[in-house]
Amino acid sequence: MKKILIQGVITIALFFATWFLLIQIDWVAIFKIQKVTDETEEKIGELFWDMTQSTENENNSPLVKNTMDSLVTKICLENKIERKLIKIHVLDKDEINAFALPNGHLIIYSGLISNSDNQEELCGVISHEIAHIRLNHVIKKLVSEIGLSVLISITTGNGNSEAIKAALKMLSSTAFDRSLEKEADIKAVDYLIKAKINPEPFANFLFKLSDKENEEAKYLTWISTHPDSKERANYIIEYSRNKKVKFEAIIANSTWSKIKEKLKE
Amino acid sequence: MINVIKFAYQPGEHEAEKASNSYLMSLIAIIAGLPLPIINLIATIIFYLGNRKGTFFVRWHCTQALLSQLSIFFINSFGFWWTVSIIFTDEIITSKYIAYLITALIFNLIEFITTIYTAIQIRKGIHVSWWFYGHLTNLICKSGS
Numbered sequence: 001m002k003k004i005l006i007q008g009v010i011t012i013a014l015f016f017a018t019w020f021l022l023i024q025i026d027w028v029a030i031f032k033i034q035k036v037t038d039e040t041e042e043k044i045g046e047l048f049w050d051m052t053q054s055t056e057n058e059n060n061s062p063l064v065k066n067t068m069d070s071l072v073t074k075i076c077l078e079n080k081i082e083r084k085l086i087k088i089h090v091l092d093k094d095e096i097n098a099f100a101l102p103n104g105h106l107i108i109y110s111g112l113i114s115n116s117d118n119q120e121e122l123c124g125v126i127s128h129e130i131a132h133i134r135l136n137h138v139i140k141k142l143v144s145e146i147g148l149s150v151l152i153s154i155t156t157g158n159g160n161s162e163a164i165k166a167a168l169k170m171l172s173s174t175a176f177d178r179s180l181e182k183e184a185d186i187k188a189v190d191y192l193i194k195a196k197i198n199p200e201p202f203a204n205f206l207f208k209l210s211d212k213e214n215e216e217a218k219y220l221t222w223i224s225t226h227p228d229s230k231e232r233a234n235y236i237i238e239y240s241r242n243k244k245v246k247f248e249a250i251i252a253n254s255t256w257s258k259i260k261e262k263l264k265e
Numbered sequence: 266m267i268n269v270i271k272f273a274y275q276p277g278e279h280e281a282e283k284a285s286n287s288y289l290m291s292l293i294a295i296i297a298g299l300p301l302p303i304i305n306l307i308a309t310i311i312f313y314l315g316n317r318k319g320t321f322f323v324r325w326h327c328t329q330a331l332l333s334q335l336s337i338f339f340i341n342s343f344g345f346w347w348t349v350s351i352i353f354t355d356e357i358i359t360s361k362y363i364a365y366l367i368t369a370l371i372f373n374l375i376e377f378i379t380t381i382y383t384a385i386q387i388r389k390g391i392h393v394s395w396w397f398y399g400h401l402t403n404l405i406c407k408s409g410s
Contacts, residue, residue: 001404003400004397004400004401004404007396007397007400008397008401010397011336011396011397015340015368015372018368018371018372019364019365019368022363022364022365022367022368023360023361023364025360025364026360027360027363027364027367028358028359028360028363031363033358143352144353144354147352
C-alpha cells in the first residue's frame with residue numbers, strides 16, 4: 001500500500017514538475033501570440049472605423065477636433081498612455097453616446113458633447129472609454145459575443161460587411177459586463193484624478209442622465225447601455241472622496257461655450 | 266516504468282487477444298478523445314463493463330487500462346476546459362497555459378507509446394505491469410472475485 005502511495009505521489013509530482021519547468025519558458029513570446037493578437041486588433045479596428053466613416057458623418061470642424069484632442073492629450077499625458085494609441089473621432093449625431101472600437105478608436109457623438117454641462121463631465125466619459133481600451137475590454141467583448149473564428153474571418157477578408165455591421169452595432173449599443181463597467185469606472189476616476197480633473201461632475205452626469213432616462217430614452221444610448229447609473233455614480237463619488245487634488249480646467253470656459261455653440265448650428 | 270512479470274497462470278490465446286483489445290480500445294479512444302477527453306473514458310469503461318465477468322487475466326488488464334485512462338482523463342479535461350474558457354471568456358493565452366498543453370501532450374504521448382507496447386506484449390501472452398497502475402490494479406483486481 002505504501003509503495004502505491006509513494007509511486008502515486010511521484011507520478012503526480014512528475015506531472016507538476018514538468019509543468020513548472022515548462023512555465024519558465026516564455027511561450028507567448030516564442031509563439032508571437034501577442035503580436036498576432038495586436039495585428040488582428042489593428043485590422044479589425046481599421047475595418048470597423050472604415051465602416052463607421054462610410055455610414056456616419058464625422059465632424060471635421062477644427063475647433064471641435066482640436067478641443068477633443070486637447071482633452072484626450074491631457075488625460076493620456078498625465079496617465080502615461082501613449083497618445084497615438086487613442087484615436088478620437090466626433091460623429092454628428094444627436095444621441096448621447098460614446099464607445100470604443102478595437103485598436104484604440106474612440107467614437108464620441110456630438111449629442112454627448114451638447115448634453116455635457118461642462119468639460120469635466122465629458123472628460124469623465126472619455127476617461128471611461130479610454131479605460132475600456134486600455135483594459136482590453138473591447139476585444140474581450142468581441143471575442144465573447146461573436147467568437148474568435150468570426151473575428152479572424154473578418155480580418156482575413158472572408159467576413160461580409162453584414163458581420164462587421166452587426167459587430168459594430170453590438171459595440172455601440174450594448175453594455176460590457178457589469179464587472180468590466182465598474183473596472184472601467186474606477187480606472188476612469190484614477191485617470192481623472194491624475195489629470196487633475198474633478199471626477200464629481202462625471203458622477204453628476206450619470207445622476208442627471210438617469211433622471212432623464214424616461215423622458216428622452218431614445219437619445220440616451222450611453223446611459224441605456226450602461227445600466228444602474230445611480231449605483232455607478234455612488235461608487236464613483238465614494239472612490240474619489242478621499243483623493244484630495246487641486247483640480248484644473250484643461251480648456252478655457254470660453255472655448256467650451258464656443259464648441260457648444262458650434263454643435264448647435 | 267513497465268515491468269514484465271510472470272502472471273499467476275499462462276493465459277490462453279483467446280484471453281490474450283481480449284486483454285490486448287482493452288488497450289487497443291483506449292488507444293483508439295486516445296486518438297478520438299484528444300479534443301473531447303470524455304470519449305477515452307467512456308470507451309474504456311464500456312469495454313471494462315463488458316469484460317468484468319471475463320477471466321482474471323482479461324479483467325486485470327481491463328482494469329489497468331481503465332485506471333491509466335482515468336488519470337489521462339483528468340489531465341485532458343483540465344486542458345479542455347481551460348481552452349474553452351480562453352475561447353469563450355475573458356481568459357487569455359498565457360505561457361502557463363501553453364506549458365500545461367505541452368505537459369499534457371508529453372503525458373498523453375507516454376501513455377500512447379506505453380499502450381501500444383503493452384497491447385503488443387499482452388497479445389503474445391506476456392504479462393505487463395505498469396509503474397503505479399500495476400500495483401493499484403493488484404489492489405482492485407483479485408483472482409478469486
